[in-house]
């Protein structure tokens with residue numbers, strides 16, 4: 001039977017669709033990971049790398065920003081509904097995200113400073129050996 005090429009088309013379309021599905025799965029995983037990290041984020045227990053990825057994703061994903069707002073409402077808002085305290089959750093959350101950004105930068109600086117100190121200590125030890133020789 002002569003191959004007229006038409007049978008190739010569905011296979012090609014199928015391939016495209018599979019790729020799209022795979023991409024959608026990766027996307028969904030990213031959002032799922034974000035969602036799962038929200039409680040740790042609100043308790044400030046994420047590692048620097050996790051926090052970095054979290055904040056990066058947050059700044060570019062309105063859907064996850066909404067999810068964070070909802071969880072923040074439950075996390076910070078509900079206890080205070082009972083006490084009748086007035087609050088502006090959107091602003092508080094905004095402030096908290098800014099604070100976490102600052103913390104991440106400060107921790108990075110500290111890590112860099114510790115690394116330099118260690119380098120300096122190693123250099124001192126090396127120099128000490130040189131003088132002993």
Ligand SMILES: [Zn+2]
Nearest residue numbers: 031061063064
């Ligand atoms: Zn997202």
